[in-house]
Amino acid sequence: MAGIGISAYGVYIPRYRLSRKTISTAMGWLSPAALPGEKAVANHDEDSLTMAAAAGIDCLKEADRVGVDGLYFASTTFPYREKESAAIIATALDLSPNIRTADFANSLKAGTGAIVSAYDSVKAKGVRGILICGSDCRLGKPASSQEMVFGDGAAAILLGRSGVMASLEGWYSTSYDFSDYRRSEDDKFVRTAEDRFIREEGYAKFIPEAISGLLRQYKLEAKDFAKVAYPCLNLREHAAIGKRLGFQPDQLKEPLFTVIGEAGAASPLMLLVAMLEEAKPGDNILLVSYGNGAESLFFKVSEEIEKVRDRGRLKKYLAFKKELTSYEKYLAFRGIIPVEMSFGGEVAPTQLPLTWRERRAILALYGSKCKRCGTTQYPPQRICVNSDCGAVDEMEDYCFSDKRGTLFSFTSDHVASSINPPLLYGMIDFDGGARFVFELTDCERDLLKTGMPVEMSLRRKYLDEPRGIHGYFWKAIPLRE
């Protein structure tokens, strides 16, 4: 019995990378600071919620979703200020409504906070497992160092009692009212204190304090850990902290700074996944989050880790990338500069009773399967679409979000109103039947071929701006393999 810990993990990195050189080429006239590498940036139809859902889906690929009794979503960039994002993700992931959901907000250590809370729930009650998704999509003001540093991404873990590959053995938390990063009610961009002040008074003190505190509390030493990981706000300081604490360079998990960037509340979870992908049974691993203090978590890796089928997921996502060569396009995608969309772009009022009534068809991509003839169909039908059948009310629910398909036909629509024209869409033939038309994303037309395999991805399909409604739906993407 390995105790309570991680039963499954998942990760998601958006497809686009913005080279920091692209930023300095565009904004260097104002801010000469240059940093190495690139940062991952969400596509125009992605936000923290869709990326969290993608990581959650990745996590549940190797887990039994029946054992998921809760979903916690940690982020500082929820689409809604009031309205629970975790409930949207739970619906999209087709989890039972009889579960506990919660958003863990406002701090970069929200991700580790969610893990510790989930641990308490699993330990105290009859809760089998809690899915924790961490995702962030923070904006630095153009020409700020945050713009260079921040990257987008998500990770998820299932915390429970069965099949535990890494048990949570202990933690150490600190909390300080330290003004490093903040956003008030109407702030779009993260405001910061002076970089040196954050580094010297916050980062360089809180991380060591949380690690030393944990070592002291559990009577451990630096050498007891196979790997230690903590977020990277600054490459030089990141290395210096490890050295001061007595960690050897090979114990220090290299940060994802030059390939993803600092991903906010998702950062510790992504680092945890990075460590798990390389961990061996018996390893002790140490994870630290930073934000208004710090939190260190200590895991012990079990033999279960060797049962994980796919342990190259982070690498796969890192390799699956496309450089966003236009800085202006990045600004437009993130809504930083207003752009003239072609006429006809206005969206009609969202009909909320409809989206509530049909939430399973919309958010979980449920259609129906005819019990008489076996024909699957989307959206759900009362009368079978197969004209040789025509059965009435003999349908069972059928989920398409996890089904692969092939591209039957496709087009690029140059007269659609899109922030990333031309709009791509195609007819998708699902494996196991059914055809419907879906938008295509994370690809360009010249990558598309009829007959190619596709999978489904939850995206923000539209923003009903006058009413402040984010419309989430599924799009098809070329199969990532």
Add this chain to the structure above:
Amino acid sequence: MPEGIKDKVALIGMGCTKFGELWDKSAEDLIVEAFQEALEDAGIEKKDIQAAWQGNQFTEINIGHSALPLATTLKLPFIPVTRVENLCASGTEALRAACYAVASGACDIALALGVEKVKDLGFGGLPRANEDIVSLGTRGRVIFPNWVNPNPGMFAMMAIRYFERYGLSIEEGKVALAKISVKSHHNGALNPKAHLRREVTLEDVLNAPMIAWPLGLFDSCGVSDGAAAAILARADTAKGFRPDPIYIKALQIAADSGESLMHKGYDYTHVETTYRAATRAYQEAGIKNPREQISMMEVHDCFSITELVTYEDLMISPRGKAKEDIDAGFFELGGKIPCQPDGGLKCFGHPIGASGLRMMYEMYKQLQGKAGPRQVKNPGLGLTHNLGGQPPQSVCSVAIVGL
């Protein structure tokens, strides 16, 4: 097979405005203009009309709901007036309703009028369609792609399937489609009422900006303002109004059952509703061999690919062989079955609700020998075809008229 309405109803008068970007004209102006021409052509008075149908799709642009716009504009004297809407087939739906009323004996003389004032929209193309178009109601807004209008892309995907099935490269396919547009531009240039009156070359068409890959600007029809009207009378009384009435031989509608959108069985290289409506129309008209018996036609060329597959769905060209007929000039003005003698949607223009009646106006004038430089030699039967929606979710009308 029911008896049908062959030779029970006759067109005794028709009118059609010039189509185009008619910034200075309202829907009322267009209604009055089309109606007065039809009335004079029929040689009757307004009080002789006993029932009327108004066909239009976009109530929200200029026209408004109900049939009151037609009744009020024309000051129709408290007769039954009804608005019908079935996407791009709305004009032919108005005609069908009027014909059925006359054929049933419910009235002796009826009016069908189609009108659309699309250019008041304020941007090119058609209104954002997710709210009101096609089979899924307002659910479509949430689950269909974020197109402004699905038509270009949904027809473009038919071109991709068609090319692939019949072994045409994109380039070869585009050339076949371009010839369709060049032909329609030639005919439109001869027509004073057409919206676009300019000849284009194959190169113009092939080099045009992309609308929805692989369809370019000249593969797509214009969007216009306009109105057209028809006055129908019982066939046995028609010669009392004029020596050359034109008789309705068949009028059929087919609406998709949802299979083409949601079922994998659909090949996307044809439009099933066209095939079904045409099959029934030929039966109603007693036509055994359409390629030999139809003299000319106006088909719904919203896009060049639509016209190409329509040749096959109407059973004029064998499956997969439309390109051979196109290359042979079969559908040109001097060909075996001239198609789009008035320029088609491509050049005459496409005010949605008026288009079905505009097509009929051309068949009517051709059969009466009044088509001027576009006159087809000794036509006997003319066919019109309207397609509302897009290949996977469409409403199709096929009408056949003759002497």
